[in-house]
Amino acid sequence: MIESLKTDLTQWEIGPYDHSLPGPMLLRLRLDGELIVAGEVETGFLHRGLEKALERQLWRSAIPYADRLDPEGALFGELALCLAVEEIAALAVPPRAQSIRVILSELTRISAHMGYIVRVARAVGSETMVHYVLRDREKILDLFELATGARVSLNFLRFGGVQADVTEGFIERVLEICELLRIRLKEYNDLFTYNHAFIKRTRGIGTIAPELARAFGVTGPNARASGISFDVRKEHPYSGYDFLDFEVPVGRRESQHLGDANHRFLLRLQEISTSVEILKQSAEAITSGPFALRKPEESFEVPRGEAYIRIESSRGLLGCHLVSDGGAYPERIQFRPPSLALLSVLPQLVRGIRIEDLPVVLATLDIGVAEADR
Amino acid sequence: MEPNELLQKINKLVPGAILEKQRFGRSAKTCLWVESEKLRELCMALKNDPAIALDWLENLSAMQLEDALVFTYFIRSSRTKERLILRSSVELTSPTERTDFQSLAGVWGMAEPQEREIAELFGIRFLDENGVSMKHTKAAPNHWKGFPLRKSFVFDGDKGTRGGPCR
Numbered sequence: 317m318i319e320s321l322k323t324d325l326t327q328w329e330i331g332p333y334d335h336s337l338p339g340p341m342l343l344r345l346r347l348d349g350e351l352i353v354a355g356e357v358e359t360g361f362l363h364r365g366l367e368k369a370l371e372r373q374l375w376r377s378a379i380p381y382a383d384r385l386d387p388e389g390a391l392f393g394e395l396a397l398c399l400a401v402e403e404i405a406a407l408a409v410p411p412r413a414q415s416i417r418v419i420l421s422e423l424t425r426i427s428a429h430m431g432y433i434v435r436v437a438r439a440v441g442s443e444t445m446v447h448y449v450l451r452d453r454e455k456i457l458d459l460f461e462l463a464t465g466a467r468v469s470l471n472f473l474r475f476g477g478v479q480a481d482v483t484e485g486f487i488e489r490v491l492e493i494c495e496l497l498r499i500r501l502k503e504y505n506d507l508f509t510y511n512h513a514f515i516k517r518t519r520g521i522g523t524i525a526p527e528l529a530r531a532f533g534v535t536g537p538n539a540r541a542s543g544i545s546f547d548v549r550k551e552h553p554y555s556g557y558d559f560l561d562f563e564v565p566v567g568r569r570e571s572q573h574l575g576d577a578n579h580r581f582l583l584r585l586q587e588i589s590t591s592v593e594i595l596k597q598s599a600e601a602i603t604s605g606p607f608a609l610r611k612p613e614e615s616f617e618v619p620r621g622e623a624y625i626r627i628e629s630s631r632g633l634l635g636c637h638l639v640s641d642g643g644a645y646p647e648r649i650q651f652r653p654p655s656l657a658l659l660s661v662l663p664q665l666v667r668g669i670r671i672e673d674l675p676v677v678l679a680t681l682d683i684g685v686a687e688a689d690r
Numbered sequence: 691m692e693p694n695e696l697l698q699k700i701n702k703l704v705p706g707a708i709l710e711k712q713r714f715g716r717s718a719k720t721c722l723w724v725e726s727e728k729l730r731e732l733c734m735a736l737k738n739d740p741a742i743a744l745d746w747l748e749n750l751s752a753m754q755l756e757d758a759l760v761f762t763y764f765i766r767s768s769r770t771k772e773r774l775i776l777r778s779s780v781e782l783t784s785p786t787e788r789t790d791f792q793s794l795a796g797v798w799g800m801a802e803p804q805e806r807e808i809a810e811l812f813g814i815r816f817l818d819e820n821g822v823s824m825k826h827t828k829a830a831p832n833h834w835k836g837f838p839l840r841k842s843f844v845f846d847g848d849k850g851t852r853g854g855p856c857r
Contacts, residue, residue, distance in 0.1 A: 367811075368838050403716060530768055533746060533800035544768075551771070622715045624749070624764060624775075637751040637762065652749035652764075656803050 325353065328671075332361045336439070336675040339685025341659075347671060355666040357659055362689040370649040375401065375475070375618055378646060383469040385651055386687035388431055391424040392629035393687075394473040397649065399554055400638035401475045403623035407609060413477035414556040415602040419490060420463065420472065421555070421627075422591040422598070426497065427456045428630035429584045429591075432682050436581055437508065439679035440517045445508045452500050455493055462486055475616060477608025490599045494592045501588060509585065518578035522665045522677035525575060532661040536632020536654050538681060541567045541583040542575035548628035560597050562590050577680040584682075617644060631655055631684055653687035691742070691772060693720040699742065703735040704728055714775050721762075721775040726792065729778050730819065733797045736765070736774070743767045744774055747798035752808045754841045757782055759789065759812055765798075780814075785842045788815040793824050813837030 331342040340361035346354040370381050378397060385393030395417060402409060409417075430453040437445035457467040463482050464472040472479045508514055524534060529542045539546060547564040549557040565586035567574050610616070620642035626635050632654030639648040658681050665677055691699075693711075700708060700722070707728040714721040724732055736744040749764040763776040780791045788809075793816035795802040805816045805824060813836075816824040836843050 365838060368843075406716065530746065531799050533748065533798075546768075623717070624714070624751075626748075633748070635749045635764070637749065637764075639753055648751075648753040650749075650751040650753070652751075657800060660799065660803050 330674075332358075336678060337685075338435070338678055338681075338683040340689075341685055343666075343674075345666065345671075345674075350670045350672070352666050352669055352671060352674065355663045357662050359659055359685065359689055362685050364690065366690040367649055367651070371646055373646070374644055375616055375646065378649070379473065380469065380471045382649075383471055384686075385653070385690065386629070386631070386684045387468060388684065388686075389424050389428045389630045390469045391420050391473070392627060392634055393651070394470070395421060395555070396625055396627050396634050396636035396651070397638070398473045398475055399627065400623045400625040400636045400649075401618055401640075403625060404621040404638065404640055405475070405618050407476040409477055409555070410606045410609065411556070411603050412481075412605045413607045415598050416463075416478050416482055416607065417473065417555045418557065418560070418598045419482075419595060419602075420460075420470070422595045423456050423459060423490075425630045426588050426591050426595075427453055427460075429588050430456070432584055432630075432679075433504070433581075435679040435682075436518075436676070439675040440514055442508060442511075442514065445504070448500075448503070448507065452496070455496070459486070459489060459493065462489065474608055475618075476610060477606070479608075481607045487599050487602060490595055494596045494599070497588065497592050501585060504585065509582065515578060517673075517676055518581060518680065519573055519576060521577050521669055521673045522680060523573070523576040524661065524665065528661060528664060529575070532664075533657040534632070534654075534661055535657065536628070536630070537583050537587055538580055538658065539632065540565065541579040543567045543569045546633075548626045548633055552626055554625070554627060557594075559601075560594055562594050562597070565590060577676055580680045580682075617642070618646075629654060631682055631687070632657075634687075651687070651690060653684065653690070655684040655688040658683045659688055691770075696720070696742070696774070697722070699739070700732065700736070703739060704732045707732040712777075719773060719775055721777055724776050724778045726778045726780055729776075730792045730794060730797065733763070733765075733776070733794055737797055742772070743769050744772070745769070745798075747794070747800045747804075748773075750794075750801055750804040750808070752812050752814075752839075754782070754812070754839070755779075759791075759814065761791070761808075763794070782813075782840070785840065786836065788813045790815050790817055792816070793818050795824060811837060811839040813840060 326347045328345040331337050332340045342358040344356040345352050370378050379394055382393040382397040383390040430449050433449045434446050461467050463486050464470045524542045526542045529539045545566045567579050618640040622639040624637045635652030637650040641647040707725050708722050710723040712721045736742050744765045744767050746766050746768050748766055751762045753760055758779045758781050760779045766773040782789050791814050
């Protein structure tokens with residue numbers, strides 16, 4: 317039951333551009349004093365016509381566009397597109413390229429989760445934590461630069477492999493960063509995670525009950541924090557994830573605060589640990605051999621057909637439905653971004669919380685407005 | 691549940707709803723073409739039947755094939771992990787007018803944001819079970835005319851050729 321302060325209801329509009337929002341969006345709230353009694357979300361301010369733009373590119377030049385699906389997890393858009401094309405064209409990706417893809421995917425996941433920690437820390441006013449995490453995230457961006465030449469939009473995957481072999485010393489530096497992250501995670505916990513002020517700001521607010529998560533199709537770390545054990549890397553393995561030994565962290569059903577903002581934060585930290593484990597295994601097991609089926613500059617056409625691919629991005633299930641008519645251009649590329657479900661569930665989550673908790677709920681949900689609007 | 695067993699069950703639940711059974715791409719997954727008038731009834735039965743329990747609409751994709759708009763529903767059961775692909779289509783009568791189609795937001799809540807997007811980008815008016823139009827989102831600017839994801843859509847200033855950025 318929602319608490320009432322019995323004041324006159326007021327109407328607030330936050331956005332479309334506000335520092336507390338995860339991106340351009342408009343929140344229409346009705347408030348009873350400090351309590352939010354109803355909320356509506358309007359999106360579309362970041363619509364770039366991405367799917368239309370993809371239809372107008374030659375197959376090869378579609379990859380950098382897929383990068384822009386979610387700038388924070390650029391590699392996931394590329395990977396989903398490449399996997400879909402490879403399924404239609406029945407291309408078998410060489411094992412070395414598979415390992416490079418997994419390493420870059422997990423580095424992207426860690427980098428995105430670090431960005432998440434920064435946003436949560438900022439929402440609760442912990443500037444020290446922001447600087448500590450950004451310091452470490454730079455090291456991951458350095459690794460991207462070493463391997464691909466780019467720090468954010470990598471444009472590195474190719475149909476049937478990757479653009480180039482990894483640079484000398486890259487694998488050693490991946491193993492070094494695994495060790496560093498193990499130390500840093502403990503540091504984050506000591507400094508922030510179990511800080512009583514942080515726990516008070518995040519516990520019991522913005523709770524996604526498992527039934528709510530199912531009803532709205534919430535996936536990824538937010539669903540797992542609600543006790544739903546679903547991870548595409550386990551359910552529909554791709555790029556060789558089935559050969560790796562890792563546990564997917566899931567919120568404990570018996571926990572009193574299952575699915576709340578605090579749970580969502582803790583689960584991301586556990587996911588970084590899991591990604592470190594995957595990175596270590598992939599880096600140690602990487603085989604020598606070709607990194608692509610063909611030279612990147614060779615022309616390429618996709619045969620007639622269609623495919624639907626799922627991958628686990630840092631925010632959840634990212635789907636890609638691809639249709640080819642056998643021509644030089646894609647007939648249709650449609651993405652199923654995980655953030656769409658989060659935007660749908662948001663009005664339910666803000667109902668009953670206090671206005672000062674809104675930035676915390678928004679930050680802990682990790683909504684990618686760019687991928688939702690496309 | 692085996693595809694044939696599922697098909698028999700569906701035919702019993704909603705007779706005449708399935709038009710054709712296909713394989714989806716290279717995968718072994720079954721894709722069923724559904725009579726558009728019976729789509730909502732069928733989806734409701736697939737969701738509520740305890741043996742099938744397809745309770746999660748994972749994705750809704752739309753694409754234009756010649757003069758028809760084809761909707762592809764990727765659905766799954768969170769209990770049995772069974773997956774199914776449903777397809778239905780509607781003929782696009784006019785390049786400038788919206789075309790009516792059944793909304794499935796009353797069956798799966800997740801359909802709503804995806805339908806709203808398709809409504810604007812493909813020019814579809816989704817109708818609920820009472821025939822009332824669902825609320826449409828506004829992704830494009832106010833002066834925008836036409837439905838950008840339709841094949842007939844041409845951007846201002848170009849001849850509809852591919853290979854360039856969208857303006």
